[in-house]
Amino acid sequence: MSVAKPLPHDAAKLHVTGAARYVDDMPVPADCLHLAFGLSTVAAGRITSIDFDPVRDYPGVVGVWRAKDLPGPCDCSPSNHDEPLLAGNTIRYLGQPVFLVAATSHHAARHAVRAVKMEVQKRDAILTVDEAMAAESRFEEGPRIWKRGDAGEAIDAAPHRIEGRIEMGGQEHFYLEGQAALAFPQEGGDMVVHSSTQHPSEIQHKVADALGVPMHAVRVETRRMGGGFGGKESQGNALAIACAVVAQATGRPVKMRYDRDDDMTITGKRHDFRIDYCAGFDDEGRLLGVEFEQFTRCGWAQDLSLPVADRAMLHADNAYYIPAMRVESHRLKTNTQSATAFRGFGGPQGMLGIERVLDHVAHTLGRDPLEVRRLNYYAPTKGGAAPRPPAADSPRDILAKKKELEAHPDEDLTSRGAQDVTPDSSPAPTVPEGVQTTHYGQPVEDFILHEMTERLAESCNYAERRRAVAAWNAENPVLKRGLALTPVKFGISFTLTHLNQAGALVHVYQDGSISMNHGGTEMGQGLFQKVAQVAATSFGVPLESVKITATDTGKVPNTSATAASSGSDLNGMAVKAACDEIRERMAEHLAKLHQDNPRDVRFEEGMVKVGGERIPFAEAAQLCYMGRVSLSATGFYKVPKLNWDRLKGQGRPFFYFAYGAACSEVVVDTLTGEHRTLATHILHDCGSSLNPAIDRGQVEGGFVQGAGWLTSEELVWDETGRLRTHAPSTYKIPACSDRPDVFEVELWDGRNIEETIYRSKAVGEPPFMLGISVLMALSDAVAACGTGYPSLDAPATPERVLAAVRKLRDGV
Amino acid sequence: MSPSISLTINGEARAVALDDPRVTLLDLLRERLDLPGTKKGCDRGQCGACTVLVDGRRVNSCLTLAATLDGAEITTIEGLALGEELHPVQAAFIENDAFQCGYCTPGQIMSAVGLISEGSAGDDPERIREGMSGNICRCAAYHGITIAVQEATRNMIRTDKEDAA
Numbered sequence: 001m002s003v004a005k006p007l008p009h010d011a012a013k014l015h016v017t018g019a020a021r022y023v024d025d026m027p028v029p030a031d032c033l034h035l036a037f038g039l040s041t042v043a044a045g046r047i048t049s050i051d052f053d054p055v056r057d058y059p060g061v062v063g064v065w066r067a068k069d070l071p072g073p074c075d076c077s078p079s080n081h082d083e084p085l086l087a088g089n090t091i092r093y094l095g096q097p098v099f100l101v102a103a104t105s106h107h108a109a110r111h112a113v114r115a116v117k118m119e120v121q122k123r124d125a126i127l128t129v130d131e132a133m134a135a136e137s138r139f140e141e142g143p144r145i146w147k148r149g150d151a152g153e154a155i156d157a158a159p160h161r162i163e164g165r166i167e168m169g170g171q172e173h174f175y176l177e178g179q180a181a182l183a184f185p186q187e188g189g190d191m192v193v194h195s196s197t198q199h200p201s202e203i204q205h206k207v208a209d210a211l212g213v214p215m216h217a218v219r220v221e222t223r224r225m226g227g228g229f230g231g232k233e234s235q236g237n238a239l240a241i242a243c244a245v246v247a248q249a250t251g252r253p254v255k256m257r258y259d260r261d262d263d264m265t266i267t268g269k270r271h272d273f274r275i276d277y278c279a280g281f282d283d284e285g286r287l288l289g290v291e292f293e294q295f296t297r298c299g300w301a302q303d304l305s306l307p308v309a310d311r312a313m314l315h316a317d318n319a320y321y322i323p324a325m326r327v328e329s330h331r332l333k334t335n336t337q338s339a340t341a342f343r344g345f346g347g348p349q350g351m352l353g354i355e356r357v358l359d360h361v362a363h364t365l366g367r368d369p370l371e372v373r374r375l376n377y378y379a380p381t382k383g384g385a386a387p388r389p390p391a392a393d394s395p396r397d398i399l400a401k402k403k404e405l406e407a408h409p410d411e412d413l414t415s416r417g418a419q420d421v422t423p424d425s426s427p428a429p430t431v432p433e434g435v436q437t438t439h440y441g442q443p444v445e446d447f448i449l450h451e452m453t454e455r456l457a458e459s460c461n462y463a464e465r466r467r468a469v470a471a472w473n474a475e476n477p478v479l480k481r482g483l484a485l486t487p488v489k490f491g492i493s494f495t496l497t498h499l500n501q502a503g504a505l506v507h508v509y510q511d512g513s514i515s516m517n518h519g520g521t522e523m524g525q526g527l528f529q530k531v532a533q534v535a536a537t538s539f540g541v542p543l544e545s546v547k548i549t550a551t552d553t554g555k556v557p558n559t560s561a562t563a564a565s566s567g568s569d570l571n572g573m574a575v576k577a578a579c580d581e582i583r584e585r586m587a588e589h590l591a592k593l594h595q596d597n598p599r600d601v602r603f604e605e606g607m608v609k610v611g612g613e614r615i616p617f618a619e620a621a622q623l624c625y626m627g628r629v630s631l632s633a634t635g636f637y638k639v640p641k642l643n644w645d646r647l648k649g650q651g652r653p654f655f656y657f658a659y660g661a662a663c664s665e666v667v668v669d670t671l672t673g674e675h676r677t678l679a680t681h682i683l684h685d686c687g688s689s690l691n692p693a694i695d696r697g698q699v700e701g702g703f704v705q706g707a708g709w710l711t712s713e714e715l716v717w718d719e720t721g722r723l724r725t726h727a728p729s730t731y732k733i734p735a736c737s738d739r740p741d742v743f744e745v746e747l748w749d750g751r752n753i754e755e756t757i758y759r760s761k762a763v764g765e766p767p768f769m770l771g772i773s774v775l776m777a778l779s780d781a782v783a784a785c786g787t788g789y790p791s792l793d794a795p796a797t798p799e800r801v802l803a804a805v806r807k808l809r810d811g812v
Numbered sequence: 813m814s815p816s817i818s819l820t821i822n823g824e825a826r827a828v829a830l831d832d833p834r835v836t837l838l839d840l841l842r843e844r845l846d847l848p849g850t851k852k853g854c855d856r857g858q859c860g861a862c863t864v865l866v867d868g869r870r871v872n873s874c875l876t877l878a879a880t881l882d883g884a885e886i887t888t889i890e891g892l893a894l895g896e897e898l899h900p901v902q903a904a905f906i907e908n909d910a911f912q913c914g915y916c917t918p919g920q921i922m923s924a925v926g927l928i929s930e931g932s933a934g935d936d937p938e939r940i941r942e943g944m945s946g947n948i949c950r951c952a953a954y955h956g957i958t959i960a961v962q963e964a965t966r967n968m969i970r971t972d973k974e975d976a977a
Contacts, residue, residue, distance in 0.1 A: 008906050015914035016902040016921060018849020018889030025848035107832075107839075176853045176861055176915040176950050226851070226915025227950050260854040524913025524951050693909050697953060701912060704952035728858040728948065736954045737945040741938075743955060 002533035002543050003758050006693030010529040010548055011224070011522075022226050023180040023196045024257050033062055035242055035256035036109035037097035038116050039265065040087060043125035043335040043721025047089045047098070047118060054115035055101060060108030062250070065100040071248075074210040074241050078202060078234040079417025080139075080302035081410070083338070085210070085241050091120060092300040093335050094721045095265035097238065102246050102254065110259065125335035125721045129274050129295045132332035139302050139331040146313055146649030148439045149324035154289025158280025162364055165277070166356045168349060168794040170297075171270035171342055171709045172725075174733055175523075177226020179236050179267065180257035183207075183243035190217045191244050197236040198228045198521050199561035201414045204553045206237045207244045209410060215553075218244070223550035228523035229705070230341030233561045234303055234415070235267040264726040268340030269715060271296045271308055275353040277360075285361050285372035289324035292316050292353055296346075298331050299338035305331050307416045307495055308341065310646055312350035314653060317439050319449050319489040320354060320376040325439040327649075335721055341416070341563060343705065344768045347490055352710075352794070355486055355772050359779055363789045368466065369776070370457065370485045377487075378447040379436050414560055416496055428643055429652040442491075442652045446753040449487050452661050452683050457485060459746070460663045460681035469665070473784040480670055481678075482781025485663040486773040490766040491654030492565055493639055495646065499560040500639035500655070502570035506535065506578040508586075508631040512618025514539065514546045516578075519559025520571040521551045525764055526694035527567040533690060534572045534757060538579035540603035541617050556634075565658070565762035568690060570637060572757035578635025589629045590620060641754075656754045658761045660684035662703060662770035664740070668781040670809075673802025675781070677707065677774055679742035684770070687752035687761030699745050699767040706771020708734040710794040711778070785809050817882040821845065822891025830878055837881060838862045838873040841888060849889040849918050853948070860947030863919040863926070864888045870926025889918035892925065900971070901925050904964035905957075912951035923947045924961045928968060935962045 014020035038055075052064050067073075067086040077083035087098045099116070103109035126137050155161055181203075182194040191211060195203045200220040208218045220240075225232055243254040258266065276293040294312055298305035313327045358376065362369035412418055428441075435443045457463070462485055469481045494500050504518040516535050522528045528548040536543045553559070560570070586608070587601035594611025602609040608620040615623070624631060644653035662682045668675040682703060686695040712732040716724045725731040751759040775794055778801060782790040786808030793800055806812055816829040821841075828840065838855075841847040841864070850873055853861030857875040864873045865887040892899040901924045904910070911917040923944060933939035940961045941954070949957065 008909060009911070009914070011914065012906045012911075013898075015911055015917045016889075016898065016905050017893055018847075018918045020914050021848070022851075022915065024852070025842075027846075174948075174950050176851070176859065176913065176948070178853075225913060227913040229950070260856070524911070524915075526912070697909050697912055697951070697956065700955050701952035704954065705950070708952075727856060728854050729856065733948050733950060734952060734954075735945040735948060736957060737941040739941070739952070739954045745955075 002536040003690050004688065005533070005691065007529060007533065007543065007691060008693065009526055010532055020224065022177050022224065023182055023194050026182060026194060028182065028255060029253055032253040032255055033102045033104065033246060033250060034106040034109045035246060035254060036101050036113050037262070037266065038099040038101065038113040040091040040094060040096040040098050042091055042120050042122050043094040043127065045091045045120045045122040047091065048121050049119045051117040054117065055112050058108065058112035058115055060104040061101060061112045062104065063102045070245060071212060072210065074245060076206060076237040076241055077301055078237070078304060078412055078415035079306070083301040085238055093337055095337060095723065097266065100242055102250070106257070127334055127336060127717060127721050129297060129332060132297065132334050133330065137333040139298055139305060139333055144309070144313065144329045145326065146440060147326040151289040151291045151324040151326040154324035155278055155280030155291065158288040159282050160364065161278070161280045162360050163278045164356070164360055164791055165274065166353060166793060167274050168272060168352055170272040170339060170715050171713050172264055172715060172731055173229045173231030173269065173342060175225065175227030175229060175231050178258045178260060178263045179232065179239050181236060181239040181243045182253065182255045183247040184253045185247045185251055189213060191247060193218065193220045193240050193244055195220055195222055195236050195240045196225045196232055197222055198225065198232045198523065198563055199234070200521065200551050200553050201559045202234065202412065202561065203237060203240045205412055205414065207240055210241045210245055211248055219552065219554040221550050221552045222521045225521065225523040229343045230345065230563065231267065233341040233563050235340055261726045265723055266337070268299060268303060268338040270342035270709070271298065271305065271339040271346065271349065273312065273349040277353060277357050279357050279361060281361050285365050285367055285375055287320060287322050287376050290322050290357060291326045292328065294327065294329045294350070294353065296331060297334045297336060297339065299334055299336045301338040302417065303338045303340050304417045305339060308346035310495055311346035313649070314440060314491060314495065315347040315350035316354055318351045318354045319378060319487040320358070321378045321436045322439060327439070336717060337723070343702070344765045345564065347765065348706065348769050351488070351769050352772055355776060359776055360789055363783060370462065373487065374453060377449055378444040379434065380450045381435055381445055381447045414499065414558060416494060416499065416561065416563070418496060440653070441650045442654060444657065446656065448685065448750060449489065449659050449661065452659060452685065452748055453485070453487060456661045456663060456681060456683040462663060465665065478670055480668050480781040480784045481665065482668065482777040482779065482784065483665045484773050484776035484780055485661060486776055488660040488766055488769045489657050490769065492569065492658055492762045493642060493653060493655045494560065494564045494566060495644060495653045497642045497644055500570065500642060501560065502574040502637050503556040503559065504571060504574035504578045504635040505555050506575060506582060506633055506635065508582055508621050510622050510625045512545060512621045514541065515549060516546055516575060517549050517552060517555040518571040518575055519551065519556045520567040521562040523562070525567065525698060526691060527562065527571065529694060530568045530690045531572050531575050534576050535579050538576055538583060539617060541606050565764035565766065567764065568760065569756050569762050572690070573637035574635040576635065576757060577637055578633045581633040581635065582631055585629050586620060586624050589624050589627045593623065656752060656761070658685055658763070658766040660766055660770050662773040664773040664777045666774060666777040666781055668778065668801055670785055670805045673798035673805065675778060675798065675801055677740040680740040680773065682745045682770055683748055684745070684767055685748040685750060685761060686763045687750060687756065688759040689747055690758060690760045692747060695747060695763050696745055698763045702767030703770040704734050704739055706768040707774040710771055710775040711796050714795045714797055782808060815879060817878060819881050819883065820885045822888060833879050835878050836874055837864065837876040837878050840878040841873065847888050847890055851915055851918055853916065860923060861916050861919040863922040863947065865922060865926055868929060870923050889922060892921065899925065900967045901928070901960070901964040904960040904967070908956040908960040908963065909953065910956035910960040911953050916947060916949045920944070920947045920949065920957055924964065927961065928965050935965045937962060
C-alpha cells in the first residue's frame, strides 16, 4: 500500500538534474514573441499624453497596445470585473500596466517599454488605512459585522478589561519562479495556454472571455509551478490574457514572464491588517467578551479580498471559546497593488488578533500565557461526536440562484471571488451535547488541542524552560529571552461552498500502466505524489505504474483553484472514485471469468487475486480489455456537510479543523533589537498522514514562512505609493541560516473524524500560523525589559523590537 | 563584429558568438545554449537560483558577464550526473526531501557542490547553513537541504578515502 509512506516527490529526479520544466523553460518556435508591460509611475492620476513612437522604433518591437487597442476590456479580475488588463486614462496604483509591448525578445520588450514618453496629472492617492477610512473608500457597502451575544455588555460586566491595537504587515509571495505564461494559437481561433497558475480553469475562463470565444476553444495546461503560495491563484490572469490576445492578433506564439522587480511591483501580496481589540475577562483570564475591529488594505481592485477578509473574521476565535463576540471587518480600497490570496488567506491575520488578546490578558494578570490559553480552549470532545449519516442536499432556492446567475452572465463561477448570495447544501449543523460552537455557529467536534498541547508542553520541557527563561532574564540586562507556546485551529474548505468539488480522469492501459489526471496543480506541495499514492493503493500496484500528467482543462473541466489547502482532500477523493469505478468493473469481469464473487477479488502487490489464482495486474488489464471492459473512468467528489451563509456569518463553512501547536524560544539583543530563534518545537495534526515526508516538509516550510512574515519580511511603500521593497535586496526572506538552531517537528498521530481521503487532513496552510509562536516569544522577551505590555507589531524587525524595548524601558 | 568566446560547458568545448557583449552567463545558458536547468529567480544576484560553477567556484550566473569567461570551464546542473548515475549531492537531495517546488534546487545543488569543494564547512550544520544562506528556498526546505549537504559531504569524504585506499 502506497499511502502513508514517506515517498519522495514524484518529479524528484527531474528536479535534481535540472530536467524539470517550468513555463519559461519550454522550447518555443523561433517566431515566438515576448511581452512586457509599461507601468504607471504614479499611484493615482490621469494620463494626459502618451507618445509611443520611441517604443515602436525600438529594435525588435513588433507591436504596442493600449487599452483602446484591445478586443475588449480583457478583464483580469477573479471577482468584480474591475481589473482591466491595461489602464485606460485613469491610474489606480503605482505599477499598474498601462500598455503592452510585443518584441522579438524578452530583453527588447523590456527595454522598449522604458522609451515611452508619458505625462500624467497626479491626484491624491489613498494609501493608508486612515486615509481610506476618512474617504470611506471601501469594497462592499459598509463593514461586515458578525456577532454572537452582546460582546459590549459582556465586556462592561467583566471584572477586567483591556484594549489595544496590533498592526501586521503584508507579505510578498516571492515564489522563486516568477509569473509566466505562453500561448500557442491553434487552427480555427483556438488557443493553448501554458500558465504557471494554481487555477487553470480560471485562466481558461478569463482567456476565453478576453478572446470572445467559448471556453472549449481554450485549453490551459499547467505542469508545475516554482512555488505559488496563493500568488498564482489570480495574479497570472494578466499574463495569460496578454499572451492570448497578442497571439490571436499576430498568429504567433507569445510568451510573457515578469522580471522580479516587475513581479513585485505589479502583483498583489498578502493583505496587511490593523486589528483593534477590546476584551473583558475574569480573574483567571477567562474571556467573557471580545470585540474586534479589523481593517485591511485591499488595494485598487477587489480580487479575492472579500473571502480573505471573511476568513480573517472566521479565525478571530482561533482555538478559544468566546461566549460573546463581535467582529467588524473593513475592506478598504487603496491606491496600492491589489492584495490577494496568500497561504492562510486571511486566517493568519485573524488568528494573530486573538493570540495578541490572549497574550495581553495573561500579561495584565501576570499569568503564564499558556495557562490562560488552555483555560480558554474549546471544550475537549474526545475525538469527536458519533458519526452521523451524510445529510442529503436540502431543497435549494433554484429561482434565487437562477436570478443571481442572470444578473451576472459572465460570472467567474470557479473563482473564490464569485458571488455567493444564495447559500445551498446541507441543512444547518446540529450541535451534539457537550460540544461548543464557534462564533459563527460551527460545532467544534474534534477539539484535540488539549491533548496536543499537553504532549508538546511535556516534550519541549515548557515548564522547566519557562523557569530557565525567567532566571536568565533576571541575571542578564542586555540579552533577554522569551518563550511562547501557541496553538492553531484552522478551518478546512473553501468558504464559497460550491468550490468544494473536484474531478479526475483515470485510464488503465492494456499493459497495466495507469495514467491519471485531476484538477489540482503541483507547486511543490507534493499533491501529485499524494494523489498518485492514492491511485497506486486503489489498484494495489507499485507507484511506478502510475503516471501523473500535467493539469489540463481539456481533461478535467470546471476545477477549483488548488488553494485553501484542499488539493489532496478534493483531488485525492476524486481520483479514488475514478479508480474504484474501474476496479469494480475489472473485478466483476475477472470474477466472471474465474467463477468467483466480485467482492472477493483483491488488488494487492501488483497482482489481482481471483478464484484462487494470482494474476499480474498487467495481465488482468489485458483480460479486461479483451473482454471489452472500459478501463477509463472519471471520478467526482463533493465535500459533504457544508452550509454557510456569509452575509449572516452563520453555519458550517468548514468540513473540519486542522490543528497544530508550536513552542518557540527567542533571544533579543536589547541594545540593537536584533533577535534570533533559539528553538522551535512543533506538534502538528495531519490526521492519518498520506505521506509523512511531504507533510513534514509542509509543516517546516509553513512555519518558516509564517515566522518570516512576522519577523523579517517588511513591505515598505513610500509616501507616493511606490513599493520600495521590490527585490530580495530590500525584502528579507528567511534563509537557510535563519531557521531555529533547534527545530523539532512531530506529527500528531490521529485520524480525521470526518471521512476524508484515508482519514488524512489538509496541511498546506495550517502550519503557516505556527510562526505566531515566534512573535509571541519576542513579545515575551521584550516584556522582560519593563512592566508595561510591549504591544509589539509585526513584522517584528530589529527596528520595531528596539522601539518596543525603549518604550518599556524609557517610556519613549 | 560581435565578440566571441570559447568555453567548456559540462565538459564540452563551445565557441559562442555574443550578439550582445552585455549578455550574462545565465541568459547565454538559458536562451542560447538550451540549458534551462539553471533558473532565473531574481536576476540580480540575491536569490542564488542561478548558481553554477565557473572553474569549480560557485557564482551567480545572472551577475556574470559571458564576455569575461573566455577559456573558462562551466558546470551546470545538467552536467553534474554521470549519465544515469547521480552526483552524491543530487542523490542526497532526493533522499532527504531537500526541496518542494524544485525551482531553487539546481542552484542549491550547485551551491552545495561548490561549498563542499571549498572544504570550509565540513559536516557542521551551522556552517553549512551559513554557507548555503545565499540560496533562498521560499518553500523553506532548509532542514532537508542542511541534512542533504551534511550527508553528501560525508559520503564524498568516504568515497575519496576509499579511492585513496
